Amino acid sequence: MIEIENVHKSFGDLKVLDNVSLTVKKGEVVSIIGGSGSGKSTLLMCINGLEPIQSGSIRVDGIEVHAKGTDINKLRTKIGIVFQQWNAFPHLTVLENVTLAPRKVLKKSKAEADAIGRKQLEHVGLGDKLDVYPSKLSGGQQQRMAIARALAMEPQYMLFDEVTSALDPQLVGEVLDTMRLLAKEGMTMILVTHEMAFAREVSDRVAFFKSGKMHEIGTPEQIFGNPQRPETAQFLASVL
Amino acid sequence: MFNYTFHWRPAIQALPQMLGGAVVTLQIAVISMIIGILIGVVLAVMSGSSSKILRGIAGTWIEIARNTPALFQIYMAYFGLGQFGIHLDSFVALLSGIAFNNAGYLAETFRGGLRAVPATQVRAARSLGFGPISAFRLIVLPQMFRAVFYPMTNQMVWAILMTSLGVVVGLNSDLTGVTQELNVKTFRTFEYFAIAAVLYYLIAKAVTLGARAFAYRLFRY
Ligand SMILES: Nc1ncnc2c1ncn2[C@@H]1O[C@H](COP(=O)(O)OP(=O)(O)OP(=O)(O)O)[C@@H](O)[C@H]1O
């Protein structure tokens, strides 16, 4: 379970998260929608401790992410995150990209890590690209590799930050298919997305952010069919 | 007007001795490069740190290494340290002087190379659970070395040529030292130094070509 309680976060004078609270239960898929600069990416980075918070608390499986004594590296192995820019490690082959962390962080043997890597790469449809360097892959393939890389850590949670935004339109579908598959398999996920139809289809709940505040959260039917807040309705009218 | 007759035979006969000197030259260059690379990486990281003191130390080193004659740097290692009771033999003094110079130049090169690795690479590594040091070692460094590989090869060639300065601290076992001793004994200056120059050229070329082949194998991505 991810429990976010009254989180405040600023960059200097700029308030980026303003009293955000959100609980995501095991197996749940929560989408976050909202305009540019509303704090969506920042929230994901606060969840795995890549960004500090000023007040409030974030707990993952009961562990305080931002407490001083927390072993953040260990906690991060439970939380996979995939960014808009896929950040393939260019000097490693596809299989090495995926097995590096299982080997060096989880201390798995090469054979064990390779087995996991192959499995995850097949999972995302890259089983035939193991020994290729990322520069030879399309954007969609690199993004799926990044998903496999996160999954190879066998995380309990997956965070996705606009993973299709930097892709050519014809490559969006293959990445969404991969995420759809994960949702179906019961992975707990938080996804920031501009793909409204996709959010509506896969989410258990959808949260709407504006200027660092979570204005509304509810079922996809509520958010997209019958929004309770004028800001939500306004935003949806502008993007749909 | 021109009555110098060339006598190549004695010079050719001295070739094995000179090749021995070339080996010492190469040894000094390689060891000074290894030390220079290790210190250079540390200095490059220090110069990007938030601590003023660390930045100051790195900055001073880089400035002195790059803006004073290599000859003085070697002198300092031999005579300068001697004043403080640290007596290095000529081999070690030459090695230290060149390593000091290498570290300064390489640090500046590495600094540029580090900037070529996007911060998002570190973020991706950290998000997989790598600590800051493993992220640097496994993700940043390999990419940096690719970016700086050719300037690094240049420094290696420069290090080989700098070893010739060993004569000023009395080194007689490297290529220039051996050549100088032969010269003093025979006064066949031109012949010996011509052969030495050819040997320097061949070593430098071999290093450049070898590095290129190595890079081709290493950087297949
Ligand atoms: N490292 C940073 N330093 C300073 N300001 C930042 C930093 N990162 C983000 N911001 C600012 O914080 C605000 C929220 O940014 P964030 O990236 O979380 O928004 P977002 O909702 O993900 O937007 P987008 O849809 O464009 O990705 C923005 O105004 C942004 O400019």
Ligand SMILES: [Mg+2]
């Ligand atoms: Mg964002």
